[in-house]
Amino acid sequence: MRAGIAAQALRAHRWAFVGPASTQLVAAVVLSATLTVQVSVDGAPELSEMLTAFALIAVYLTILLVGVTMNAAIAQQARDVALLRAVGATPGRIRRAVAVEAAVVAVPAGIAGYLLGLLAGWAWLGTLVDHGLAPAGARFTPEPLLLAPILGILVVTSTVGALIAAVRPARARPAIALADAATRRPRFTAVRLGLGLLLVAGGVTLSVSIADLAADAADDAALFVMLALCVGVGLLGPFVLRSAIAVGRPLLALAGGTGRLAADNVAVLSRALSGALVPLVLAVAFAAVKVAVHSTTTHVTGRTGPAAEAWLDYSGTAVYCLFAAVAAVNTLATVVVGRRRDLALLGLAGATRGRVLAVVVCEAGIVTVTGLVLAAGVAGVTLVPMVHTALGTWTPYVPPSTLAAGVLATAAVVAAGTVLPAALLTRRPPIGQVG
Template sequence: MTLIALAQMRRRPAAFAGLAVALFLAIATVTLFGSLFAAEVTTPASAREPSTGPGLMVIAGAFGEIAVLDAFFVVVNALGFALRQQHRELALLRTVAATPRQVRRLVRVQVCATTLLMSVPGWIAGVAVARRFLAEVRRLGMAAPGVRVPVTPLPMLVASGAALAVGLAASAVAARRISRIAPAAALTASSTEHGRTGAPRLLAGIGAAAGGVLLLRLAATRSAGQVDKAGQAALLASLVLLVAVALTGPFAARFLAGALSVPVRVLAPGAGWLADANLRGYARRLSSAVVPVALLVGLSGTMLTMTSTAEHAANSGATSVTSATDVWLRQAELTLLACFAAVSTLNTLVAVTAERRPEFALLRLVGATRRQLLRMLTVEAMLTTAEGVLLGAVVAGAASAAFSTAVTGSPMPHVPVVAWGFVVAGAALLTVPGILLTGLRAVHGQAAELMGGARD
């Protein structure tokens, strides 16, 4: 199985590109914050000086808890799509007598190999960013001049170990379905979407939503002097709520698709009708595309609104909790989280659209032209963007309201309209061209070849 796994990776490197990028980001992120912790711990007491900010350890902890969770969320999402793109091959292995244990071993080998390939680049990037980050923190007076990133392999080893553990745990869950069902059924299911969202997933989504609500309450009950803690609780709540959205995504996606179906069919009678039927008929696939967009909008919108609310409160004299260092820290955190969310969005949209090649071939065989398919994909991309923006905005609104309650006493945050416009535009620029460019490639070629499952 080891040789087969590696051969599969060499034959179809594109299927593992998204997973490789996600693991690279996860390893680099853990290395970054691990190096900052190591810098604080290994600095002699004589080299430390009182800082004007929260301190390097607090900064690393506050950044790390959100960024690391976000990075691993991206890894799990990318791994799921890497396995989905191999579904047919894994099903064929089951039909030629491969056991469920062998299939799971093959997946584990692929995860281990990808993690090892991304470890060294992730380490290098993580240490480089840690040094640059520490230099900026020292410039702002939040760390002593004598603090340096130490030369130690421990943060790097912890980063690779954590990424590998998350990848293996996710692979065990993702490979369970294909490895447990009968071989013939596995082959049939490789190109279909069937069944309903299971009760365990639904219960997990409800539990995540409950946890997010508790974190929102925790953020809202913080005092104005604890703005950092309120902000971290609100941001963590937004991430937990987005996990709940991911778990219950098919229900939310189907509901929103139904709500948006009437205007879509009126504005685009032909392509709109087909796009709406596709989206509502394949709720799981739609959910997979919508959730990364919601992640991008939800996290970015939460950070932007919280920062604007804190600045507005400081300028109006309601509180003095905002400083130049606070703004810089939030901007740095926003950049990091937006990077993760953008990678997840692109990975997912490309994978979801590329695996629809047989579906596009069938439509062409019954008379649809490439131009008609691209019009259909355009409508689908716009609907996907709209649903992701709506879900992300709801999560960001809840988190920002809790933060605003803690800072100003009012649940009405100060919304930066222009910045939100850039967030929505960025989501659209990632989603629509990503779907259309991948779709343009997927519909290229002879329909009969695509229908037979030929893949690049």
Template sequence: MRMRLRDYTASVLVTMLSAAFGVLLLQGTAVLTTLIAGDTIGEKESVQVALSLVAAVFFTIAVYVGGVVTANTVGTVIAGRTRVIALYRLVGATATSLRRAVAVDGLIVGVVGSILGLGVASLISSVSVSVGVSTGAIPALSYEIFSPQLVAPVIAVVLVTWLASWVGSKRILEVTPIQAGAAAVEPSQEETASRAVRNATAFTLIGIGGVLLAGGVLLGQVSMLGVLVGLLGGILSFSGIILGAPLFMPPILRLVGRMLGRGPAGRIAAANAIRNPARSTRATIGLVIGVTLVTMFAVAAQSYVDIINASREAYPADYGDSDQVLALTITVFAVLFGFSALIAAVGMVNNLSLSVLQRTRELGLLRALGFTRGQIRRMILAESIQMSVAAVGFGLVLGIIYGWAGAMSLLGSILGSDFSLPSVPWLVVVLAVVAAGVLSTAASVAPSRRATRISPVAALAVE
């Protein structure tokens, strides 16, 4: 079995962005290292080590996010093609062979996207350095933009994409030939709650990750290596959140949905989150990832600025000339975490669009029962709003926690700062919230218009 090319468009884009992110991290760190080498702050070995640690952390986050988004995209595509997969099973294809075919497609997507990402990142870096030197923004030094190390992010992204496709295609094992004569069936709330092993694993990961995250913050007060412990804790805890999301996200969505009114469209929108927990979670988790990333990096960057300023006041001899380094570091990493947010945004928009388009049959049934096109659109809009509110609220909480923990675990010791509360740049957060709302609404409303243009009879005949 081979998926259609358009099913993988978002995955290719996510893979390209992930690879470009990793390559830019290495190139940006090399440029920063060259720039600060002659400064007072740059002479500190701890600063050089900190830059390397930050690059490693950001690269790991980029690859991890790309893998999660790719796995979620593949899972969404397969969920919408349950009947087609069942037909393959009916004519003799095994679940293993079908899953292997999806994994091969994922490997191809990884190779193509990574090569494109390497080219895009190299072009951006070359042009940026050339413009910076010609305009006098940065001195004319010998910047090492191209190095053999750039192969590492390309290989890493290819392997992660292949693994994400394999993990995302696990649903194929659950598809039986009998489903060839029926529409795609999503697990119910009761089935989701009864998955004892999955749920126990999710809560175990959250618990262990939370302990490691706290340990990283404490270790960060005496050593910058605490950021590595915090990174592991963040990955484990967020993996547990994603794994357990079908269990606790639907109730949050339903609570938000009740605030949208008691009309037919609002009630159905609120009930859909509980009736189809897997589908609503797939559509929501991309937005959670995006908001978490943007908030996390914004809080970490603001905490970084605050700690630098506090250290400059306490140790003016060591940090008195840090203005240029501070500005350059923030600029470079602002571009880099922007790539991470873009990765999550692409996955979010793709999953929301696919989720609506794959519900053509369901929307046709509602039309046959008397719903007008306007009511269908209002229902989709209500679902989009409830997903946006729930995901944004959840993502803000996670982002503030992760951003503060990352800043404290890395900078708590090397800059001599005291234990402090999170620094939240509310302007950035508000802009992220507005962008998330616009993206989620546009991603849901546009495909819903296409779906409602089909007559109820034709929609009910859609496979």
């Protein structure tokens, strides 16, 4: 029966699973390319060590980002889960069905990603040789045995993310679960608050301790500072978003009813949108930290590091930021697709398509500004001890043009996950969406 439930859920919510499948595909590509190149340059100890670090970062990001997107997809099924509970399905059966859904989505995405990763790895190895980072005689060596651990990582992370999303609707009484699904009340439990505060405090504490470490060790620990802070921010997301709305409501009021409606929508959807804050803040903060480390070094010392090493660092950063950005877009798009009936009701109530999209644009603005502020905080907490340890300064430096590009890129990511899917959904007649 659980296989039947899973199959029906995948058919009914196929668009909700596009996001997790895309993120899993990118994760498999990154893991496949990194691990395969590492196998191919086994004779270059320094490069192999650096690729090992890249592979570990890819695994950490996969665990976090795939879990986030799968969590968002399963959360869209809250009403269906409540109905199943009402007709007698046990919490255990619901959880097993959810696990089957996660595995069914993860396996084909992992296989496709592994194959695409072989092409990406072949191209990446060629650029490493061109930059003198890999031996001239290095040959690309595909490793079929890597498929098993890659699939294992994807299946486990997807299943864990799905099971976490299913905990509350699977255990709640059907009447309460149906009410929550209908009203989308952003419940903010004491457990979530405690975990969020604990992770933020842990990230800040680890950041302070970085100041006493050697430069290389501080750079390695910076990733864990960002991960702890970003996950903490995601857990505190509902509170953070509602606080941002409270602060920015006077400014939103300048947009009239459109701004007020956007503020109310974000407040109601704060729990769902908080999942998108994790990859969004991580992408922006990760890029800011890497860019600021190099730019601050040049600004303080007047010297630039080896061009090949800088290229390798920036290329790895670009891949991981793209990975996180894809997860952010998919999570936001999953939330928007889940609101298609709400958008259609606005049209039936007399709002033009332009007015509906204007509301979504205002919502995207709220998410963008909130994400940028949080990312600046995460990057600052991570950066300050790093640059002080390495360069003796407490003031990181980032060129203004780079800051402007980062703001525009963040806005583009949020717009791609909100405005673009809303524009596609509102092309259809509203009555068809409601039906």
